[in-house]
Amino acid sequence: METAVTKKNEKTRNVILISLSVLILILFLILLQLSYTILKSDKVYKGVYADNLDLGGLSSQELKETLNNKYKYEENNIKITLTTETTETTNKYKEKHSLTDLGISFDIETTANNVFSIGRKGNIFERLHEIFSTNFNDINISPEITIDQDKLNNIVNSFHEKTFVPVKNPEIIFDNNSVIINSGHHGISIDKEQLFNEIIRYSKERKNTKISIPLIITPQEKFDLEELYGNICTEPINATVRVVNNVMTTVSHKVGRMIDKSVLEEAVIELNKGDNITKELPITLIEPKITEYQLKANMFRDNLGTGKTYFSTASQYNIDRNENLNLALECIDGVILAPGDTFSFDKTLGERTAEKGYKSAKVFSGGKIIDAIGGGICQVSSTLYNAVLRSNLDVLERHNHSFIVTYMPAGYDAAVAYQAIDFKFKNSTNWPIKIQGRTTDANELVITIIGTNENPGKTVEFYTQLVKTTEFKTIYIDDPQMAEGKTVIKQNGINGYVVDTYKIVKQDGKEMNRYKITTSVYIPLNKEVIRGTNKSLPQHTDVRDPDSQEPSLEDDADLQDPNPEDDTDLQEPGLENETQDQKGTNVDSDTVDPQDTVDSSDTADSQDAVEPPDAVDSSDNTDNLDSNDKPNSNSIETISSQVEEEDNS
Template identity: 30%
Template structure:
């Protein structure tokens, strides 16, 4: 009889073919009789393998014992090792509730040739013998347990990215380094673990980690937030008052050290670097400015006048009145002085009185006569103070109170005298009234204490006056009256000389043309009516 349990096999395939032929032609009853003793055997039939091992001839208990010993017990000893952060995490197969379907395999193998009618059982036994049947155990595990372990590894690796930062306090900067962000490549590790579990193989993995570099701070940004430009004490002029503006302290930090510290911050984690904020004291302080304001007398000069008749008394009154208008005028650096703007209109409503003036080639009477003595005095003070002359005209005729070429005439609405404060400090004009005299002081800050200013004039041309005789019938024969005194005309050049040590600068001033005034000897009377302007 053919042995279907002997593991040594059969001698010839032809015998099986004969049995199959008998079955196919309806000789099934004979086959059952022939192989009937096989149906009650207590071992596994020929042609069955489990996990590529021939298990024929084994009892059901032997198969189960072998599977337990070769699969389940071995699996319990296997593990997956994950390395990260200088650590290792062992995932034992038992940690994920791994299980092998041993009972299922045993029942499936044992059922071959033992289920169905006798004819079906014989046919199945013969079929497996001719065409061996392979069985493989199947491993199951708890995915939630796997995910839980991977989550623990993820949490152990995870580092929240904290960017570098800084804090600015009253006196220092605190640079704080953060941490680079770290995150497990979770999906990749899960795939590796699942693959190892499915293969029932121990494995070692180096967990791959995504690193998110922290952002560093910007040194220039920090510097700009800290830096405060110091402001020296200064001043401003408002309503003829000098207001001193106190200095403002600055703040700074050593930029090179700041940049080096920021660079160091980017290389190390969890460090704090303190940097001192320096206070910058301005070079010019409040007391420095206060000490210089109106410290020096740039020029001091006096003009005198006489009061012996109505004309000269009115003239003296006008001179004193103008001095009061000018007194206390303060000019800021770069600010100009306009005589007409400061003094205003010369009218009786503003306190002016009529006195002699030069007008239209004659001497007439008009309000404000005599004030040119103050404008001329101001011109000379401006010259010797080294100030910039903006506008100046000489009188039509010569005057007696200043040298030729150094006078300055004015007329409301037309001729003005102007100069500019070209120093770096305020200029104050002070006028002091004395007995038939006015003293003018230019007070400011002498920026050239070693400089000497002089003014030189030169008469280039002389124009003698003529004597004109007028016959007046009312006069006695031979009787003469001088109606108008004669005045010589001149063309005068002038220059201002600045000398400071060996350095000499020469400035050509506006020349002066003085008209001659012919002398009139009356032998009769004649009125001359002309429009008057201030000229003297």
């Protein structure tokens, strides 16, 4: 049973609960209103600072004005001093810049936003927590910094340029009879990237600061005695010429120098001790053998050597052949070679074509005599070869003909064939040389090499020795259309020979050296005879159509021997005459190989041959014939290899 006390207590408890509920509700409403008011505030919350400057309670505009005043002052008044370290050889350098000068500024807008954002991020509870926290723990905001990269780089580069000292390496200067040697000096520089980063780092501290930049020392090169001695001492260099497209230009001489090495060594020791040390030392000048003045005064002064051969104008064939000869002669006439230059007959003439005016004439090919464009020019190359021998120049390439030729003694000819075999020689003198070619009214082909003979007492002579003779064979060709007993010579025979050519070098008439320069191998040309086998025809009667007959040497004027009445004696070099059957074989053309390769550069020739020179003396530098000599049609024409004692077979 409830008592009155119990009822009273229950009533009291209910009143208390209701009162507390109302109070809590009131407090909640008050707190809610307060929170709303705080969250809706447009001021900086209490406890927010920027660089220890209290910004609480400031509006957004007031905040920006306050920050602008503070940081603009710092931009213009905080100074950063840039300085270099002192070294033994350089003084300290320094310069002072404001943050504005350095391109460093404060971002007022961003900094203000950062300050104003305190208490305004996250949900309601996060915001309230941060707002109430600032009442107990202040928040200090650092300003945002903006860097003008170009402006700062300009300051850094300018500082680098003002402190930079380039390395000056040692140098030598020649002054008449002395050499001036300077040790040079070391270089100085700074690390620009390091300076850039240091400026940014110290600018964030926003206080007057000195940045000390270490110097980078780059030492100059030191003198090396042997290298310096080699640079000072030089051999004299003769004046010379340079030839391009046959246009000659003079290259000046250079004076040589010498120095006392012991004196130089003492100087090097002193020079390597420090910077900007100078020594002047005496040197000896050495004049070259050929100065520019001497070169111009003595250039093309002497006739070094002459080659001479004869040609014929007796027939239309010879006229065509001589046109080829003259075309080739025009190509080489006037050619200039500087010292050390190489002459190539093939390169100088180029391809021999009808478009260039070359005619068809006899050539050697595959052991036969045929017609081809450019026949006859081997007489030019052979005559030039003899001029080269007499000029005592270095022969680089030379080949003999496959058969002997009539215009040049055995061992002295030079065959050429476009892009197959060439004649080459080198200007082995210290002076430029020039080739001069001409023909005379006496049907002489004369080639002379002019230059400068530095040793007139030195002469060269040449002679040949017959090593071997290979007799030709007679081949008979039966012809049923020709009467039995009748014969016609289709091709006369030529013996083959192996001939060695020797060179004698003399000084003032005394023999200094004798050696073989070439071995020339000539193959035999078989004699071909057509003989009749028709017994029904009267003897000595030929019923064939003359146009269909093989030409005989008696009927072929271009191949006719100068003495067609009987077989011609061929004089072997160094031996007595040996009777040979050589009618119509006075052919100057060459063969490249036995595979029917046509040598279009050489032809058959009906002119007389030149007597082979026995021990030609180059002291007079001319061929052993003069214009009044009669060519000997009985001499053997030979060719030799260009390499000393090398057998070119």
